[in-house]
């Protein structure tokens with residue numbers, strides 16, 4: 043069943059078009075991602091899906107309902123985890139959940155039970171009675187995720203769920219989101235981290251400047267738009283450009299970034315051997331598998347994160 047269906051969806055702010063006619067279908071039970079750099083229009087899209095920002099044009103249907111008419115009904119079935127945690131700092135960890143539950147008309151007893159389950163799920167039971175303020179960034183994010191689940195939503199919207207978190211905290215959040223996915227919860231998330239998209243998303247769209255530039259599973263996108271391996275070469279020089287000319291024909295494609303050259307190849311080791319045959323001596327050589335970052339670079343000529 044299609045839970046989110048958008049056709050020609052547009053969001054304009056005065057004469058600026060933030061979302062420029064996108065088509066999206068999200069199926070029940072999948073983890074769907076919007077991957078793109080800052081300013082691509084991901085949050086604007088999420089806000090339309092979250093029924094807090096009306097579309098300027100196009101059609102949008104969520105859970106079979108029309109956000110223009112049925113906003114409150116839809117919002118009651120969504121869980122929203124915004125980009126910036128907006129927890130109530132005056133309340134305890136537990137009270138943040140029970141108070142939020144009241145907005146959905148959940149009876150007090152049920153709310154307390156659900157809060158206990160959710161605190162267990164996000165591994166915050168021990169902090170239930172502490173104030174929110176002293177929690178780490180990762181704990182706050184996990185509490186925000188727990189809060190988004192209070193109304194047992196059919197779709198959970200996560201806007202950049204791990205931005206600003208350290209690597210360990212990110213992995214904890216990913217692990218919890220992965221569990222949610224296993225429980226069959228439909229997840230819709232935005233991210234500019236390609237590793238996050240690869241870890242979590244069954245399917246994603248790549249967004250740039252308000253438009254969708256590609257769509258598919260992470261693996262399919264990499265297969266379609268990149269080679270199996272990438273050789274990263276760094277030369278000790280002001281500019282890498284001079285070396286790029288000497289790499290003509292090594293690999294299928296080449297990208298010159300300010301600090302490195304990327305060679306797109308089927309076999310990294312034989313490409314490195316060819317670089318050596320050409321008497322080039324880079325300061326560093328790294329052979330790695332292609333990623334969604336490479337897909338984005340290929341499609342837009344830019345990197346995801348500056």
Ligand SMILES: Nc1ncnc2c1ncn2[C@@H]1O[C@H](COP(=O)(O)OP(=O)(O)OP(=O)(O)O)[C@@H](O)[C@H]1O
Nearest residue numbers: 055058059060078079080081082083084085086087
């Ligand atoms: N309320 C607004 N008024 C005017 N312009 C806006 C408004 N909200 C967003 N924009 C602009 O629309 C563009 C897309 O923003 P949006 O927040 O959707 O991008 P994003 O991909 O989510 O990036 P980020 O990760 O920075 O949130 C940006 O150029 C932004 O400045």
